[in-house]
Amino acid sequence: EIELASKNIGSKIYHFESIDSTNNMAKKMASEGAAEGTIIIAEEQTGGRGRLGRTWVSPKGTGIWMSIILRPNIAPTEAAKITQITAAAVASGLRKIIGEDVGIKWPNDIIIHRKKVCGILTELSAELNSVNYIVVGIGINVNMDTKDFPEEVRRIATSIKACVGRTVSRKNIVKEILHSFEELYSDFTYNKNIKKSIEICKKYSVTLGKEVKIKNKEKEVVAKAIDLTEDGQLLIKNQSGVIEKVFSGEVSVRGI
Ligand code: BT5
Structure with a gap:
């Protein structure tokens, strides 16, 4: 109860x-x-x-x-x-x-x-x-x-x-x-x-501002997590400086 x-x-x-x-x-x-x-x-x-x-x-x-x-x-x-x-x-x-x-x-x-x-x-x-x-x-x-x-x-x-x-x-x-x-x-x-x-x-994010590893099916890319969109998707800046949205896939934050 x-x-x-x-x-x-x-x-x-x-x-x-x-x-x-x-x-x-x-x-x-x-x-x-x-x-x-x-x-x-x-x-x-x-x-x-x-x-x-x-x-x-x-x-x-x-x-x-x-x-x-x-x-x-x-x-x-x-x-x-x-x-x-x-x-x-x-x-x-x-x-x-x-x-x-x-x-x-x-x-x-x-x-x-x-x-x-x-x-x-x-x-x-x-x-x-x-x-x-x-x-x-x-x-x-x-x-x-x-x-x-x-x-x-x-x-x-x-x-x-x-x-x-x-x-x-x-x-x-x-x-x-x-x-x-x-x-x-x-x-x-x-x-x-x-x-x-x-x-x-x-x-309360422990992800934003950090380097993240994005694991997709066969590849893994390193990028910087920069923001959340108003829909709750993660925005990352990849190594060529391009900003991308992450919908799914695996994100692992380095050092955590
Ligand atoms: C999750 O998946 O973190 C989602 C967990 C949801 C559990 C709840 S309990 C009530 C309801 N009924 C269910 O059957 N499920 C939901 P994911 O991000 O895929 O993380 C899974 C990984 O977390 C595992 O592969 C382990 O490495 C780790 N893990 C397993 N048990 C854990 C625990 N008790 N505490 C922390 N990490 C754990």
Whole structure:
């Protein structure tokens, strides 16, 4: 039971002990008609997913593994904006609770002390030119000891407990994030822009001003990240001084 400050987002919360992936469950429920704002949250995921089929390690009882069902009236091509709204909401919410320097690594990572504390996975179901539903998955490492993570994850991951040196209430974090999310998301649906979210994403960015490696299918280029567009795309300046937009592909920020 959580008392939420948000109204629409979290109006229904389904809590599971153990499921494969809250995104999978949310997609199933959305396809069966679940309302916007419905939240699926699990104590443990046995098949947590990252982007491009990667695995998201989701141990029992110590993390926030949750998904939000959205039904925005937008073009399918705008779905990536939801990731930016969510990143802004998570970073703002976490800052309020732990008062730490929480950063955003474009497009979908939340960083504390140069390590990943949260990942975001936005999935879209669309028909022709309209969005059927969007599921946004949020995974936050809260109270685990990172030594329990598998070796390859331990090197890049952290938890809130590891950063602040104490256990933090997952309920309070969920509450704060949903509150921020509702404000930023309704600003988007109402004003048809994500200005507020982009402002936050820029302010807390650990990517802008840095050298980034852009990994595409077969090549990897080095460039400087210079700005975010008002749609939340990354602008980079390549080595010949040409400014380009990065839509997808992999961006890794050097030194993080
Ligand atoms: C992400 O993918 O960062 C998106 C993660 C989304 C997880 C949530 S949890 C609730 C919902 N249900 C799901 O099934 N998923 C969502 P990506 O940018 O592709 O990063 C994945 C990479 O992060 C992996 O390949 C690992 O290197 C690393 N990783 C895996 N588990 C991690 C963890 N717990 N903390 C930090 N890094 C992790």
